[in-house]
Amino acid sequence: xxxxxxxxxxxxxxxxxxxxxxxxxxxxxxxxxxxxxxxxxxxxxxxxxxxxxxxxxxxxxxxxxxxxxxxxxxxxxxxxxxxxxxxxxxxxxxxxxxxxxxxxxxxxxxxxxxxxxxxxxxxxxxxxxxxxxxxxxxxxxxxxxxxxxxxxxxxxxxxxxxxxxxxxxxxxxxxxxxxxxxxxxxxxxxxxxxxxxxxxxxxxxxxxxxxxxxxxxxxxxxxxxxxxxxxxxxxxxxxxxxxxxxxxxxxxxxxxxxxxxxxxxxxxxxxxxxxxxxxxxxxxxxxxxxxxxxxxxxxxxxxxxxxxxxxxxxxxxxxxxxxxxxxxxxxxxxxxxxxxxxxxxxxxxxxxxxxxxxxxxxxxxxxxxxxxxxxxxxxxxxxxxxxxxxxxxxxxxxxxxxxxxxxxxxxxxxxxxxxxxxxxxxxxxxxxxxxxxxxxxxxxxxxxxxxxxxxxxxxxxxxxxx
Numbered sequence: 001x002x003x004x005x006x007x008x009x010x011x012x013x014x015x016x017x018x019x020x021x022x023x024x025x026x027x028x029x030x031x032x033x034x035x036x037x038x039x040x041x042x043x044x045x046x047x048x049x050x051x052x053x054x055x056x057x058x059x060x061x062x063x064x065x066x067x068x069x070x071x072x073x074x075x076x077x078x079x080x081x082x083x084x085x086x087x088x089x090x091x092x093x094x095x096x097x098x099x100x101x102x103x104x105x106x107x108x109x110x111x112x113x114x115x116x117x118x119x120x121x122x123x124x125x126x127x128x129x130x131x132x133x134x135x136x137x138x139x140x141x142x143x144x145x146x147x148x149x150x151x152x153x154x155x156x157x158x159x160x161x162x163x164x165x166x167x168x169x170x171x172x173x174x175x176x177x178x179x180x181x182x183x184x185x186x187x188x189x190x191x192x193x194x195x196x197x198x199x200x201x202x203x204x205x206x207x208x209x210x211x212x213x214x215x216x217x218x219x220x221x222x223x224x225x226x227x228x229x230x231x232x233x234x235x236x237x238x239x240x241x242x243x244x245x246x247x248x249x250x251x252x253x254x255x256x257x258x259x260x261x262x263x264x265x266x267x268x269x270x271x272x273x274x275x276x277x278x279x280x281x282x283x284x285x286x287x288x289x290x291x292x293x294x295x296x297x298x299x300x301x302x303x304x305x306x307x308x309x310x311x312x313x314x315x316x317x318x319x320x321x322x323x324x325x326x327x328x329x330x331x332x333x334x335x336x337x338x339x340x341x342x343x344x345x346x347x348x349x350x351x352x353x354x355x356x357x358x359x360x361x362x363x364x365x366x367x368x369x370x371x372x373x374x375x376x377x378x379x380x381x382x383x384x385x386x387x388x389x390x391x392x393x394x395x396x397x398x399x400x401x402x403x404x405x406x407x408x409x410x411x412x413x414x415x416x417x418x419x420x421x422x423x424x425x426x427x428x429x430x431x432x433x434x435x436x437x438x439x440x441x442x443x444x445x446x447x448x449x450x451x452x453x454x455x456x457x458x459x460x461x462x463x464x465x466x
Contacts, residue, residue: 031118032096032110033118034061034121035120035121036058036098036123037123037125040106041055042429043125043129044105044425044427045410047423057100058098058105058106059078060075060077060078060099061076061097061098062074062075062098062099063075063095063096064093064094065094075099093110095107095109096110096123097123103425104126105425106126107126108121127425127461127462127463127466128424129426129427130458131172131456131457132171132458133174133175134175135153135164135175135448136162136175137162137455138449138455139156140156140451141187142154142156142434142436142449143156143189144437144438144448146439147220150167151167151438151446151448153448153449154189154191154202155187155188155191156187156188156449158186158187161181161182161184162181163181163218164177165177165178166446168440173446180224180225181225182202184216185206186205188204189202189205190238192240199217199218200217200218202216204239214228214230215228215230228274230248230276232261233253235251235252236250236251236289237261238250238291245266245267245269247266247279247282247300249291250283250288260288262284262285263280264278279323281318281323281325282318282323282325284302284314288306288307288312289305289307290304291312292338292340296348297346298319298320299317299320299368300319300320302315303316303338304336304350306334310334311335313334313335314328314331315329315366315373317366329373331364331373332373333362336354337352337353337354337385338350338351338354339351339352339387339388339398341390342388342396342416344416346369347368347374348365348366349363349365350363350365351388351396352384352386358382358384358403359382359401360382377420379398381407381410381423385401385434386399388414388437389439391445392443394415395415398413398421399428399460400431400433402433405431408432409432410423411423411428411460428458430454432449433451434449434450435449440459444459444462446459447459
C-alpha cells in the first residue's frame with residue numbers, strides 16, 4: 001500500500017548506534033526507506049530551478065545527523081541506493097533532504113522511536129502545497145474572510161447562496177455550510193469586515209438589473225443575515241470600510257437613469273438605520289469600471305479602471321478623515337486586475353494586472369508621503385486576478401493568475417525590501433485564477449477556489465527556516 005502513495009528509494013545509512021556509543025554498547029546497521037510523495041514529478045517546477053526544458057528529477061539525497069556546527073552530513077546520488085555514514089549517536093536529530101539543482105526541494109526527519117533495522121522516512125515538499133479537503137461548491141471570484149480560527153467563503157458561485165465555513169484541523173480542514181445563507185447568489189462581490197461590531201457587509205456580485213442595489217449584513221455573533229438597499233442603483237462600484245463608515249466610489253446606474261456615477265457616497269454604519277449621504281469631494285476624475293480602492297494610513301486610494309476599450313492609469317487619493325482630495329498620479333500604463341492588498345507604513349503596493357497584453361509583470365509602489373509612484377519592480381510571471389498574501393514581514397506570496405495553465409499553477413515570493421521576486425519550486429495542484437489565499441495563524445496559507453472544474457483546497461506550507 002505504501003508503494004501506491006510514495007516513490008521509494010532505499011539508502012543504507014551505515015552504522016547507527018542503537019545502544020550507548022563509546023561505552024561498549026551494541027550497534028546495528030539501519031536501513032532508511034526514503035519515501036517521496038507520489039505526485040512530486042507533476043508538481044516540481046523545473047523552470048523555477050533554472051531548467052525549464054528538463055524533466056523533474058532528484059539529484060542528491062542528503063542526510064544530516066545532529067545540529068549546528070557539529071552536524072554530520074552525507075550525500076548520495078539519487079541513482080546510488082547505497083552509502084555509509086559511519087558510527088553516529090542516535091541521540092541527535094536525523095534529517096533527510098532531497099536536493100535538485102542545488103536546492104532543497106523535499107525534506108523529512110527520522111522518527112524519534114527507532115524500532116527495527118529498517119526505518120521509513122517520508123519526505124514532504126519544502127515550501128510546497130498539501131491537499132486539505134474539498135469545497136462543497138466550485139467557486140471563483142469569491143471572498144475569503146478569516147474570523148478567528150474560521151475562514152468563511154462567500155459568493156463566487158451564481159448557482160448557490162450557501163456560505164462555506166472552513167476550520168483548520170491539523171493538516172486538513174473541516175468544511176461545513178455556515179448557519180446562515182446569502183439572500184442572493186453572488187460572484188465578484190466585495191466583503192467588508194466591521195471588526196468593532198463583528199459583522200460583515202457583502203456588496204456587489206448580484207445579477208445585473210435585479211439585485212446589485214442590495215447589500216447584505218452578516219451578524220457574526222447571531223449568525224444572521226439581513227438585506228439593505230442603496231439609495232441609488234449602481235453596478236461596478238468599489239466599496240471600502242474605515243472605522244464606522246463605508247465609502248462607495250464610482251459605478252454605473254443601470255436603471256432608468258442609465259449614467260455613470262463617478263462621485264462617492266458614504267454609509268454611516270454607526271447608527272440604526274444606516275445613513276447614506278453624498279461625498280462631494282471624493283470621486284473619480286472620469287467615468288470607468290473595475291477601479292480598485294483601498295484605505296492605507298487614512299488615505300483612500302482609487303486606482304486604474306477600464307472604459308470604452310481603454311485602460312486607465314489614474315491613481316486618485318483622498319483624506320478619508322476630512323473627505324477631501326489629496327491629488328492624483330499615474331501608473332506607467334493603464335491597467336485593471338491587479339492586487340492592491342499589500343500595505344506598508346508609507347506605501348501601497350500594486351502587483352500585476354491587465355492591459356491590452358492580458359497580463360502585467362509590473363509592481364507599482366505608491367509613495368503615500370508625496371503621492372507619487374516609485375520606479376516599478378517586476379514579478380517573474382505576468383499575472384492578473386492572482387492572489388497576494390503577506391506571509392511574513394516584507395514577504396508576499398503571489399499565486400496563480402497567469403496566461404497559461406502552468407503559469408496559473410505557479411507562485412513566487414516577493415521581497416519588498418529588495419524588490420526581488422523568487423519563483424516557488426512547487427506548483428499548485430490545479431490552475432487557479434480568481435482564487436483566494438488566506439494566511440492561517442501558524443504561518444501557512446489556505447488556497448481556495450479559482451478553478452470551475454475542481455473543488456479541491458490546498459495549503460501552502462512555508463519551507464524550513466522561513
